[in-house]
Amino acid sequence: MMRIIGFCCERGPEEAVDLAGERGMRYQADVIFIKVPCAGRVDVVHLLRAFREGADAVLVIGCLEDNCHHVYGNLEARKKVERAKQILDEVGLGSSRLELFHVASNQPFRIPRLVAEMASRVEKLGPNPLAVKG
Amino acid sequence: MSGDQIGVFVCSWGSGKDAKLDMDGLRIFAGSIEGISLSKRVDRICSGSGQREMISAIKESGIDRFVAVACSGRTKTRLYRSIATSSGLHPLAFEVANVREQAAYVHDAPEAQRKAEILIKMAVEKIRLWTAPPFEEEMPVSGNVAVVGGGLMATSVARELIAQGMTVDLIVSGEASKDLPPYIFRNEGEKERSVLGMSEASRDQRLRSHHTNVLEVQGVPGDFGLIMDVDGEIVPARCGAIVLAPEPRMELSRLDGSPAPSAQDLSAQGLRRIVILPSGPSSGLGCSCMTPRGMLYALSLVNAIPGAEVYLLGREVRALGEMEGLQRSAQEKGVKFFRIDSEPLVEGPGPFTITWKDPLVGAMSLRADLVLFDAVLTPEVQAMSKVFDVPIDDKGELLCIDPRLRPGETVRKGVFAARYRVGNMLYEDMAIEAGSVAARVLEMLSLGTMEIGGAVAEVDQDKCSACLSCLRICPYSAPIIGQAGKAEVRMELCQGCGSCVALCPSRAIDIYCFSDSQLIAQSRAALGRGR
Numbered sequence: 001m002m003r004i005i006g007f008c009c010e011r012g013p014e015e016a017v018d019l020a021g022e023r024g025m026r027y028q029a030d031v032i033f034i035k036v037p038c039a040g041r042v043d044v045v046h047l048l049r050a051f052r053e054g055a056d057a058v059l060v061i062g063c064l065e066d067n068c069h070h071v072y073g074n075l076e077a078r079k080k081v082e083r084a085k086q087i088l089d090e091v092g093l094g095s096s097r098l099e100l101f102h103v104a105s106n107q108p109f110r111i112p113r114l115v116a117e118m119a120s121r122v123e124k125l126g127p128n129p130l131a132v133k134g
Numbered sequence: 135m136s137g138d139q140i141g142v143f144v145c146s147w148g149s150g151k152d153a154k155l156d157m158d159g160l161r162i163f164a165g166s167i168e169g170i171s172l173s174k175r176v177d178r179i180c181s182g183s184g185q186r187e188m189i190s191a192i193k194e195s196g197i198d199r200f201v202a203v204a205c206s207g208r209t210k211t212r213l214y215r216s217i218a219t220s221s222g223l224h225p226l227a228f229e230v231a232n233v234r235e236q237a238a239y240v241h242d243a244p245e246a247q248r249k250a251e252i253l254i255k256m257a258v259e260k261i262r263l264w265t266a267p268p269f270e271e272e273m274p275v276s277g278n279v280a281v282v283g284g285g286l287m288a289t290s291v292a293r294e295l296i297a298q299g300m301t302v303d304l305i306v307s308g309e310a311s312k313d314l315p316p317y318i319f320r321n322e323g324e325k326e327r328s329v330l331g332m333s334e335a336s337r338d339q340r341l342r343s344h345h346t347n348v349l350e351v352q353g354v355p356g357d358f359g360l361i362m363d364v365d366g367e368i369v370p371a372r373c374g375a376i377v378l379a380p381e382p383r384m385e386l387s388r389l390d391g392s393p394a395p396s397a398q399d400l401s402a403q404g405l406r407r408i409v410i411l412p413s414g415p416s417s418g419l420g421c422s423c424m425t426p427r428g429m430l431y432a433l434s435l436v437n438a439i440p441g442a443e444v445y446l447l448g449r450e451v452r453a454l455g456e457m458e459g460l461q462r463s464a465q466e467k468g469v470k471f472f473r474i475d476s477e478p479l480v481e482g483p484g485p486f487t488i489t490w491k492d493p494l495v496g497a498m499s500l501r502a503d504l505v506l507f508d509a510v511l512t513p514e515v516q517a518m519s520k521v522f523d524v525p526i527d528d529k530g531e532l533l534c535i536d537p538r539l540r541p542g543e544t545v546r547k548g549v550f551a552a553r554y555r556v557g558n559m560l561y562e563d564m565a566i567e568a569g570s571v572a573a574r575v576l577e578m579l580s581l582g583t584m585e586i587g588g589a590v591a592e593v594d595q596d597k598c599s600a601c602l603s604c605l606r607i608c609p610y611s612a613p614i615i616g617q618a619g620k621a622e623v624r625m626e627l628c629q630g631c632g633s634c635v636a637l638c639p640s641r642a643i644d645i646y647c648f649s650d651s652q653l654i655a656q657s658r659a660a661l662g663r664g665r
Contacts, residue, residue, distance in 0.1 A: 018206040021240050029242075029248065032249070041648060045650070070609055070629065071535055
């Protein structure tokens with residue numbers, strides 16, 4: 001069993017997640033979404049902390065670029081994700097465990113796809129070596 | 135923290151797809167989490183009886199916050215808020231664990247149950263760390279709206295607002311237009327009424343018009359104070375919201391910006407081949423469409439000048455509704471329409487060579503005696519941007535957050551912009567834009583009160599190093615440097631995006647309802663870690 005955390009903007013992306021449920025789409029139960037007011041709310045700390053606590057992969061889902069409810073929060077998120085990816089590479093966890101996606105509220109079909117994408121990356125990389133019990 | 139009492143309400147809706155969750159199991163699970171003083175099943179939270187059940191349970195048990203284990207909280211926020219208020223709690227003292235769309239509907243039975251439990255645990259850990267945000271549900275707002283701009287858009291917005299019972303201060307900085315600008319297609323009948331001329335507007339009691347400039351904006355959304363300069367005298371005006379409606383000059387212009395010549399002039403000068411381009415680098419804004427304005431002009435030329443050849447270039451033809459007939463008759467008269475992929479290259483002082491890329495055919499070129507631009511110019515935008523602190527976008531228009539989902543809303547709360555670019559503005563477009571902006575204004579003011587606070591950011595003054603990061607990042611200009619030389623977030627302007635929180639290098643800012651500790655507690659709970 002793997003553990004994936006998804007930071008999910010409460011605007012378009014959360015709507016897409018709920019709509020995916022409404023439509024009866026299926027995705028791995030390994031992913032848990034955490035609601036944030038905007039992708040720009042997510043900081044490097046939250047991303048790295050999730051890995052330290054044992055997440056095998058972390059994804060951040062923001063609204064489509066140029067379509068952020070808060071003007072450029074999703075572009076801020078990109079900077080944060082890139083910085084965190086750099087650190088993940090430096091410490092040897094691998095930057096591909098972390099990804100930023102842009103999903104609009106009418107794209108629920110993308111949710112199962114991007115969850116599957118992260119799951120397949122974890123399968124390739126193996127579980128998070130930092131995951132310690134307790 | 136230990137004094138806080140958390141209750142969990144498990145909604146029982148289970149049937150069909152939902153039946154895979156063992157709701158009673160969830161209730162027992164929730165009750166077993168440390169610090170939960172109440173775990174209860176409620177027969178459908180969305181039903182009246184369900185809500186009454188919750189309210190009396192909250193009152194009896196003395197809990198001060200609750201978790202609703204139910205379906206998506208997106209549509210039910212109001213409901214939970216009213217449950218919280220009616221039971222004497224803070225209106226935002228709740229958290230939703232969406233075990234339907236995020237568990238029951240997407241996973242199979244054993245996994246769904248496990249995930250639902252994680253979601254409940256996360257919601258509990260999040261609400262445990264919740265601190266009551268500053269929140270005012272009923273801040274009174276003014277029913278007066280300031281509409282700035284003297285054009286038809288301004289008067290149309292004013293008309294819409296007056297029709298809805300508002301009063302309007304119409305502030306005209308330039309010279310008020312007396313008639314429709316040239317090349318706007320006039321329609322017969324009903325739609326004519328949507329636009330109100332200045333003279334007509336000034337007869338209305340509920341509208342006061344001022345020929346002046348706004349010098350300064352004070353106050354907060356819902357209660358702005360405008361400082362105006364009327365003949366050297368400083369005049370204040372109060373308003374709940376501000377609508378900026380810069381008057382456009384919609385016209386066909388030459389390369390140097392001079393207006394397009396009439397058919398007679400062209401005929402006299404012997405110019406035959408005319409190319410009309412969408413707005414160019416020197417000609418201000420506009421969209422990249424072939425517009426009815428261009429078509430009308432083209433028709434006037436082919437009708438008046440024998441042997442005239444007119445070419446319209448653009449990304450697409452914009453001819454909605456009755457305008458389609460216009461395009462058809464232009465085509466029948468021999469006006470040619472070409473699609474372009476990028477901005478065409480214009481060479482020569484005349485005759486001109488225009489080269490462009492057609493998306494299907496590839497490179498194309500054309501020789502012409504005269505090149506015209508079909509552009510919308512809004513000369514007032516610069517001044518408005520400065521006074522009202524609304525940024526200008528890359529097209530030179532007042533920046534709107536999202537023209538589709540939040541029409542007319544600028545990044546300044548309470549300041550709206552009626553823009554002309556939304557499709558190269560025609561006469562009906564203007565009425566529609568005016569109506570949608572007026573609707574947004576009404577949404578804010580019509581109740582007479584508005585909410586402020588909630589999930590807003592707050593600066594810990596002791597940690598702030600006044601580095602100005604938050605002032606730079608905030609799209610809404612909510613943070614300022616206060617009296618103490620430290621940053622302060624103005625709650626009435628903050629829209630709770632949290633960008634400043636994530637950016638602050640001193641970690642001096644946190645946001646209510648989505649605090650750092652709450653997000654970390656949630657991810658710990660999601661990963662099966664303890665508190």
